[in-house]
Amino acid sequence: MRYFPIFVDTQNQHCLVVGAGEVAARKIELLLKTEAQITVVAPEVTPTVKTYAEQGKISLLERRFRDTDIQDQTLIFVATNNSQLNQHIHEIASKAGLMVNVVDNPPLCRFITPAIVDRSPIVIALSSAGVAPVLLRYLRQKLETLIPQRISQLGRLFEQFRDKVKQHFNDLDSRRAFWEEVMEGDIAEQALNGNHEEAVKAIESKLANSSAQQPLAGTVYLIGAGPGDPELLTFKALRIMQKADVVVYDRLVSSDILEMVRRDAEKVYVGKAKSKHTLPQDDINHLLVERAKAGQRVVRLKGGDPFVFGRGGEEIETLIEHEINFQVIPGITAATGAASYSGIPLTHRAHAQSVVFATGHLKDDTIDLDWPALVQKNQTLVFYMGLTGLHIICEQLIQHGLAPSTPIALVQSATTHEQQILTGTLENIVERAKQSTIAPPTLIIVGSVVSLHESFAPYNQLNRNKLIQP
CATH class of the missing domain: 1.10.8.210 (Sirohaem synthase, dimerisation domain)
Structure with missing residues (x-):
């Protein structure tokens, strides 16, 4: 962020405008909405600016600019067609540590004026750092229609x-x-x-009727942050995130989504990576209880959906045990996100009439699953957290009846701009994965639906695949 957004107190402050043409008049019109004392200096003055002077709204000096004009000024706007003069004012103002803006010349601006939605005292400022004014006007028009006039x-x-x-x-x-x-x-x-x-x-x-001593009732909100793309958040999730006092989030919550949390909310990272837990699950459970009992609104932000391999059920059991109020806001789970963004339908009348979600998380170096139930005709399998145990998954599926030629896809960082996909078959995917850069978090999709990827992906507007060639 090159330009830091601030609002300047203009009460009892002096602002200088160099130039009195129509461009300068527009800046003066904007400044007249503030409480600043405005001085305009220019040898030639348009009727609009002269009218402001006659009405006593500005101080007008009908002469050429002098270097001493910058003294005691808070903001300086330069709106002349003399490039040498513009450069000179920029240099002396910058040397004096003053805020100067040369209109329509970003390299000579120490500050820029944003597009404004004015509902004083509520003021919304929008900026594109001077690179996309048309987009800025579009956004301003949208906001003008959304924000009530009153x-x-x-x-x-x-x-x-x-x-x-x-x-x-x-x-x-x-x-x-x-x-x-x-x-x-x-x-x-x-x-x-x-x-x-x-x-x-x-x-x-x-x-x-509100007691200053009345204890607040804390609530825990288990929110599914989705698979990574911030645009996949639900409206309700975003609304609750904006109210949070504290946010407890894990490793799969993207930085873009975390940016949408209320700015002054406390953020507590409890991420889990392979064999590395910032906080054990029991400690996370009791952290939620502790913060809720303190009267805080606690957002437990989880990648995907809280109830799909998100341990949401375990956390709720602890909350109920301690009589803590809670809400669950579901999110798009990684399986549907990865499928949609990679062009692999989880079901298809010609390929799969059912889909099964399973965990590939290793415990004691084994994956204890009902393999015969997984190996069914016309069924898609989705394994969460299965990259480490990929060789076991492939061996067991083949051993229990799936053809070695069954298509399989590994989708890394689904729905984000870091999304990558590696395809193969049960008999060669382990070796292909070893030769690639594929890494967690990775979702595994098994079934003939994977074969549709090559024909679907080029036409899929959501496609973010970076195909891995080992």
């Missing part, structure tokens, strides 16, 4: 009661919970409908 009134209501709520509740979690209840209830609706007085009375009543 959101500003809700913002003013929050501002009016901010200090009262802060005095009433001693801790941050209680204050946050109070405001979120206001946001999700009738009080916010009253404000958004323009009924400010009714909203004020309702929030005063709610505050009077």
